[in-house]
């Protein structure tokens with residue numbers, strides 16, 4: 178074997194993966210998942226997972242960050258991830274997720290405000306523009322009087 182053959186393959190940087198590819202790997206015998214923007218091939222690890230196979234298959238081909246964090250996995254579990262790493266989620270896919278999250282939190286905020294308004298028995302929510310108009314009128318009156 179020549180010296181050239183023995184040389185390590187130069188790192189080409191992480192493999193960038195899109196959801197259309199990742200989502201195909203959602204089966205017991207071919208199972209990927211994304212945790213914090215990194216893609217892991219968990220197929221080999223499946224039958225060793227102390228939490229069982231089922232929970233892993235459920236998040237196969239998807240973003241498992243929340244599920245992974247919710248369990249409160251140990252540092253040992255995080256170390257295991259390194260051996261399963263196969264690439265990074267593409268930056269545009271990450272942005273898409275961030276946008277979805279923002280939209281979801283904005284709408285859930287609005288839903289919460291509505292729920293709050295209706296649960297008090299009085300519809301405060303539609304009154305917001307009225308309050309603004311009244312406040313503006315008072316401000317103008319005070320301005321005229323001064």
Ligand code: HEM
Pocket residue numbers: 217219222226227228229232233236241244245248249250251252253254255257258261
């Ligand atoms: C490749 C990703 C994962 C790895 C390397 C991993 C590793 C581990 C390890 C080492 C444990 C033993 C406890 C610990 O050390 O924290 C564990 C337990 C567990 N994991 Fe995972 N896990 C992964 C993904 C997931 C996902 C996605 C879920 C949920 C959907 C999950 C659910 C659980 C549950 C329920 C337990 C049992 C906790 C208990 O009985 O106390 N795991 N996992």
